[in-house]
Amino acid sequence: MVEPREGFNFMSLLSNPMLLMSGFSMILFFVLPKLMSNLPQEEEPSKDAPPQEVPQLPSMPDISQNLANWFAPQAKPSSKKY
Incomplete structure (x- = not known):
């Protein structure tokens, strides 16, 4: 007994998560730029207004430098005696 082949179902495409x-x-790629163009433009601060202070961030350790120092072989001082 041969089962008939299942036909194309458009709803199966819409249920695919990918x-x-x-x-x-x-x-979103096509709609977001159009939405962004409709937003009101920000006003630039006037020259008479006092400048706003930018808070200083605490200095963060340089992770790449720390990892490089950790993985790199440490050069041991040579103690050559003459």
Whole structure:
């Protein structure tokens, strides 16, 4: 007994999570720039207004330098005696 081949179902495409994510991202790709152009423009501060102070961030350790020092072989001071 041969089963008939299943026909194409458009709703099966819409239930695929990968197609839903890619379709949603493509819609955002085209819609967001149009939404951003409709936003009101920010006003530039006038020259008479006092400048706002930018808070200083605490200095962060340089992670890349720390990792390089940790993985690199340490050069030991040579104690050559003459």
